[in-house]
Amino acid sequence: MKSYMVTALALSVLIFGGCSSNDDLDSELLSLAEKYSLTGDPAADRNITSVNDPKAQLGMKLFYSKHLGLDMDSACASCHHPFLGGSDALSLPIGVEAVDPDHVGPGRLHKESGHYYDGGPTVPRNTPSTFNVALFDRTQFWDARIESITPVKGANGSVGQMLVPGSSDFDRVLWTSAQAANLPAAQANFPVTSSPEMRGFGHSSLVTKDDVRDYLVDRLGGFNGNSDLNGSARLAWLQAFRDGFSNPSADAATLITRSNIFNAIAEFERSQLFVDNPWNRYLKGDRSAISEEAKRGAYLFFRSYEEGGANCVQCHKGDFFTGEKLYVMAVPQIGRGKNHDASTEDYGRENVTLNESDRYKFRTPTLLNVEVTGPWGHDGAFVTLEAMVRHMLKPETALEFDENSLFQYGILAQCKDTKENTRHALQQLEANRNSGISPHRSVDFSDEQLRELVAFLKSLTDPCVKDRECLKKWVPDYDSNESKTLDLLQAKL
Ligand code: HEC
Ligand code: HEC
Structure with a gap:
């Protein structure tokens, strides 16, 4: 016995x-949750805008309107669509000069006559989701090139100052809430100035980023003799701003300003809160909210290396599953790259700080709704969540990366240096481990454990993000006259 x-x-x-x-x-699990101060409520003590808020409604129009693309062929929603997880389901995005500007997601192609055409995508980094951007307190972008230098928990960067890119790529300036109300508002100032995303390659008289932003203000308001839009479009924008700022008699010059445009876009993004997932219901007491497989995955996720866990929590911290810190993880490097030389490398954080010790560092992404935000990694190199998690467990497996797993049209043309670039990043990871900069350790794992981790990550999906009926509030009615007048993207999804 x-x-x-x-x-x-x-x-x-x-x-x-x-x-x-x-x-x-x-x-x-509950004692691990306690150890890591998890509450099951990632948005606790935060101001979250309702999508029905007038300013968010104005922001939705701006987010979907091609009028913010300098050549009127690209909108925020071209790459960030709620039906595609707040992203675009592509490894790497295509903004301006698409064959069909209204085509969003797989099958969006770069026009052959477009600038720097090579058959593949045009932007060097994967599109992160706009879902839950209200939960960031420190950073925006993969390389954190927008950051709050006075971060306050729950404030979304609205307190104090933010460091943002200046007129050139390597120059940084400080903004306060007078320039942008919060981190997403600051962020929204930048896609419109990026040539492959929304700016395009024409309008050579617009030299600085501010020139481009001012031009867009002139366009929407019809200021300084700008007549890009016809009278009815201008009237529709004035009405939209009057509604958005609940100020029915104010004139265009008062309402249609740079900060009003980008703050309103941010309010729409900040309304995209999707945190009602099975894991949080479990933490709040519903022991049957997640499967036993997911529980075992959570156990691996939160346990330390010494205890036989994978210690994912040391970087994917808290109820938002990111400490917003940057690390070298050596995700296989595909695409055009982003750097200060002519290579196809992406130097990550080094591009911002010009500090070589920051090479290949990227910001830890949130894992909320990660099931629907693929492809994964800063360049979308992984097209399954299993492959992404395998990499996180053991980045050395990147040496066996098979670019034929990629499905995006034309991307193979941008993989010729992948093996070499990836080897460099792995060497950097190893060096960072040896010098104590990287806390990451590779762990051996079974197929079963990999499945468990993936099952756990899937318990972080808010069911709303898979339900178009539920998401409808974040997608404008394309058939309305207003949508047509404001040239809102007609994504056929
Ligand atoms: C061509 C595709 C494209 C378009 C158009 C586009 N984005 Fe993005 N967006 C991206 C990519 C790629 C990144 C990541 C870039 C980086 O980190 O270097 C990004 C990053 C972001 C982020 C940061 C999220 C995070 O986790 O830090 C937000 C928020 C965002 N975009 C909102 C917008 C808004 C608002 C607009 C319109 C004004 C817009 N985007 C237009 C592709 C696009
Ligand atoms: C040392 C810090 C660190 C550890 C430990 C870590 N991660 Fe990550 N994780 C990151 C960073 C940084 C990225 C982005 C890397 C990139 O794309 O270059 C990332 C990316 C991811 C992504 C892709 C998300 C997306 O939106 O593309 C997933 C999924 C993920 N990690 C899961 C895990 C799991 C599961 C574990 C534990 C097995 C883990 N991570 C351990 C830092 C870490």
Whole structure:
């Protein structure tokens, strides 16, 4: 009898990695949740805008309107669509000069007559989701080139100052809430000035980023003799701004300003809160909200290396699953690259700080709704969540990366240096480990454990993000006269 019990215990340790029953697993997980101060409520103590708020409604129009693309062929929603996880389901995006500007997602192609045409995508980095941007307190972008230098928990960067790119790529300036109300508002100032995203390659008289922004203000308001839009479009914008700022008698010059445009866009993005997921219901007490497989995945995710875990939590921290810090993870490098030389490398954070020790560092992404935001990684190199998680467990596997797994049209043309670039990033990771800069350790894992981790990540999906009926509030009615007048993107999804 005694030896039978010992065997049974040993067996259960083998199967559950230390937890002999579902109840034990629950209590272990809850003590881990306590250790990491998880509440199940990522938006606690935050101001979250309702999508029905007038300013968010104005922001929605601006977010979908091609009038913010200098050549009127690209909108924020060209790459960030709610039906595609707040992103575009592409490894790498295409903004301006698409074959069909209203085509969003797989099948969006760069026009052959477009600038720098090579058959593949035009932007060097994967599109992150706009979902839950209200939860960032420190940074925006993969390389954190927008950052709050006075971060306050829950403030979304609205307090104090933000460091943002200046007129050139390597020059940084400080903005306060007078320039942009919060981190997403600051961020929204930049896609319109990026040539492949929204600016395009014409209008050579517009030299600086501010020239471009001012031009767009002139366009929407009809200021300084700008007549890009006809009278009815200008009237529709004036009406939209009057509604948005609940100021029915103010004139265009008062309402249609740079900060009003980008602050309104940010309010629309900040309304995209999707945090009602099974994991949070579990943390709040519903023990059956997630499967036993997902619980075992969580166990791996939160346990330290010493305890046989994968210690994902050391970087994917808190209820938002990111500490917003930057690390070298050596995700296989595909695409055109982003750097200060002529290579196809992406130097990541080094591009911002010009500090070589920041080479290949990228900001830890949130994992909320990660199931629907693929392809994954800063360049979308991984087209399955399994492959992405395998890499996180053991980045050395990047040496076996197979670019034929990629499905995006024309992307193979941008993979010729992938092996070499990836080797460089892996060397950097190894160097950072040896010098104590990188806390990451590779762990051996079974196929079953990989499945468990993926099951856990899928428990971070808010069901709304998979339900078009539920998402409808964040997508304008394309058939309305107003949508046509404001040239809102007609994504056929
Ligand atoms: C051509 C595709 C494209 C268009 C158009 C576009 N974006 Fe993006 N967006 C991206 C990519 C790519 C990144 C990441 C770039 C980087 O980190 O270097 C990004 C980053 C972001 C982020 C940062 C999210 C984070 O996790 O830090 C936000 C927010 C965002 N975009 C909102 C917008 C808004 C608002 C607009 C319109 C004004 C817009 N985007 C237009 C592709 C696009
Ligand atoms: C040392 C910090 C660190 C650790 C530990 C870590 N991650 Fe990450 N994770 C990152 C960074 C940084 C990225 C972005 C890397 C890139 O794209 O270049 C990332 C990206 C991801 C992504 C892709 C998300 C997206 O939107 O593209 C997933 C999924 C992920 N990690 C899951 C995990 C899991 C599961 C573990 C544990 C096995 C883990 N991570 C461990 C820092 C970390």
